[in-house]
Amino acid sequence: MPSSTLIIVVGSWVVLAVLTVVAYRFNRSQRP
Amino acid sequence: MDPILIGLLLYLAMMLAVGLYTYRYMKSLDDFVLAGRRLGPWVAAISERASGESAWFLLGLPAAAYAVGFVEFWSVIGIATGILTSWTFIALRLRTQTERFGALTLPDYFEARFDDRTRMLRIVSMLAILFFYLAYVAAQLDGAGQILNASFGIPHWGGMLIGATVVALYTLMGGFLAVAWTDLIQGLLMACVAVVLPLAGIAHLGGFGELWTVIAAHDPALLTMDLGETGAAFLFGVAFAGFSWCFGYLGQPHLLVRYMAIRRVEDVPKGQAIAMGWVLIAYWGAPMIGLVGLAVLGPALEHPDQVMPLLTIALLPGWLAGIMIAGATAAMMSTADSQLLVASSAVVEDIYVRLFRPKASPEKLVVLSRIVTVVLTLCALTLAFSLRDGIYKSVEYAWTGLGSSFGPALVLSLWWKRTTRWGALAGMLGGLVSTIAWKNSAALQSFLDLKAGPVLISAALVIGVSLATSGANREPERLGG
Numbered sequence: 464m465p466s467s468t469l470i471i472v473v474g475s476w477v478v479l480a481v482l483t484v485v486a487y488r489f490n491r492s493q494r495p
Numbered sequence: 496m497d498p499i500l501i502g503l504l505l506y507l508a509m510m511l512a513v514g515l516y517t518y519r520y521m522k523s524l525d526d527f528v529l530a531g532r533r534l535g536p537w538v539a540a541i542s543e544r545a546s547g548e549s550a551w552f553l554l555g556l557p558a559a560a561y562a563v564g565f566v567e568f569w570s571v572i573g574i575a576t577g578i579l580t581s582w583t584f585i586a587l588r589l590r591t592q593t594e595r596f597g598a599l600t601l602p603d604y605f606e607a608r609f610d611d612r613t614r615m616l617r618i619v620s621m622l623a624i625l626f627f628y629l630a631y632v633a634a635q636l637d638g639a640g641q642i643l644n645a646s647f648g649i650p651h652w653g654g655m656l657i658g659a660t661v662v663a664l665y666t667l668m669g670g671f672l673a674v675a676w677t678d679l680i681q682g683l684l685m686a687c688v689a690v691v692l693p694l695a696g697i698a699h700l701g702g703f704g705e706l707w708t709v710i711a712a713h714d715p716a717l718l719t720m721d722l723g724e725t726g727a728a729f730l731f732g733v734a735f736a737g738f739s740w741c742f743g744y745l746g747q748p749h750l751l752v753r754y755m756a757i758r759r760v761e762d763v764p765k766g767q768a769i770a771m772g773w774v775l776i777a778y779w780g781a782p783m784i785g786l787v788g789l790a791v792l793g794p795a796l797e798h799p800d801q802v803m804p805l806l807t808i809a810l811l812p813g814w815l816a817g818i819m820i821a822g823a824t825a826a827m828m829s830t831a832d833s834q835l836l837v838a839s840s841a842v843v844e845d846i847y848v849r850l851f852r853p854k855a856s857p858e859k860l861v862v863l864s865r866i867v868t869v870v871l872t873l874c875a876l877t878l879a880f881s882l883r884d885g886i887y888k889s890v891e892y893a894w895t896g897l898g899s900s901f902g903p904a905l906v907l908s909l910w911w912k913r914t915t916r917w918g919a920l921a922g923m924l925g926g927l928v929s930t931i932a933w934k935n936s937a938a939l940q941s942f943l944d945l946k947a948g949p950v951l952i953s954a955a956l957v958i959g960v961s962l963a964t965s966g967a968n969r970e971p972e973r974l975g976g
Contacts (some may be wrong), residue, residue, distance in 0.1 A: 464707045464718050468565050475572045483771040486583040490764040
């Protein structure tokens with residue numbers, strides 16, 4: 464398998480996991 | 496008796512039992528369409544995931560990956576981004592605003608938010624919901640036909656008929672509460688299928704190395720994410736075309752209603768974490784089912800939409816195959832039921848109650864909702880018999896239509912105080928009309944992907960018309976919280 468495919472697939476999962484944590488904190492800060 | 500059939504029948508019986516159990520809680524229209532706003536974060540989040548992932552998830556997406564390979568991961572990345580964006584920027588504000596306005600449906604919200612006494616927003620919303628949901632539900636019934644045909648040799652039309660009957664039955668009995676609770680079971684089952692089936696296939700082939708070797712022997716380009724394209728052709732024709740699935744996520748009424756039904760605003764961040772956990776655990780598996788299917792079953796399937804049930808039967812023992820096939824049925828049913836419910840509430844709550852009979856009794860409205868659900872199921876079934884596009888393309892069309900009709904108007908109405916009634920109306924109409932135009936024009940599709948063009952036009956219209964009308968037609972300030 465080309466390394467570019469592996470980097471994009473695994474990398475996107477890591478980025479999404481980090482963004483999930485950031486978004487969770489953002490939503491908690493938005494509570495009325 | 497066929498063990499696969501036993502597994503499937505047990506599963507269907509369980510869904511009907513949930514419908515029967517929740518029947519007693521249906522006392523008002525509020526119960527029927529919104530479960531009285533009493534969903535906890537787990538039920539709301541997994542129900543949102545199960546409804547969000549239709550037959551597209553376990554049939555359409557694997558079929559696409561079976562045909563084009565790893566490039567389908569761009570769609571997966573786009574969808575995951577859409578889910579995250581929607582939970583982050585819509586869920587909490589929509590939950591707060593709809594409770595404040597006493598809105599049960601998305602058209603209710605738009606009308607209250609813009610104090611629209613002309614009823615135009617409500618009518619255009621209802622038209623978009625009915626038009627695109629009939630196509631969407633029809634694609635799910637097509638999925639039921641494909642699953643039952645591949646698994647038991649039942650004729651495709653017979654499978655569609657069985658699927659329509661079961662979904663309509665438990666939706667009729669239990670309304671939103673039944674749908675939300677069956678979704679919880681279905682969502683967990685779908686995640687199991689998406690994880691277990693590719694892993695079973697990889698073990699069967701002897702590991703990842705073997706999988707890549709077999710796929711490369713068919714066509715090495717299937718392992719790349721650029722299909723051999725470079726520059727703008729790669730950026731717009733490949734990566735962005737897949738990623739643009741994310742835009743539609745912002746305007747799907749059957750998912751937005753889950754946010755509205757969450758019990759407490761404080762539960763929204765937890766729901767978001769649960770939904771994204773589901774995505775990170777399960778979503779990689781759907782395209783992998785297609786790739787493993789290519790390696791195990793070969794490249795010559797007559798109906799690629801059947802790759803998932805055929806792979807299941809090829810790899811797993813009968814009882815487990817029954818559970819997996821029930822999972823695929825779940826993907827179809829959990830979406831079709833939610834969409835039928837939203838479409839019937841568009842007719843009963845948004846049109847009948849609001850425009851004609853504001854004082855109709857709660858019992859009468861529940862009965863009417865059930866009648867409308869049956870009529871809509873029959874319409875979708877009729878449409879399903881004439882579908883020629885396959886599940887992936889049919890869902891893409893309906894997804895885009897709903898996303899561009901509602902997404903930009905909704906997000907801007909929640910976050911931009913200068914959004915006006917005329918801006919929202921122009922965006923909805925623009926999204927609806929441009930989706931139909933894009934779908935029927937090869938020239939427009941070659942210019943920009945179907946999933947991106949209409950939503951951008953809709954967003955431009957909401958902003959442009961709002962700016963043009965904000966001075967002349969001042970809206971009352973109704974955006975708070």
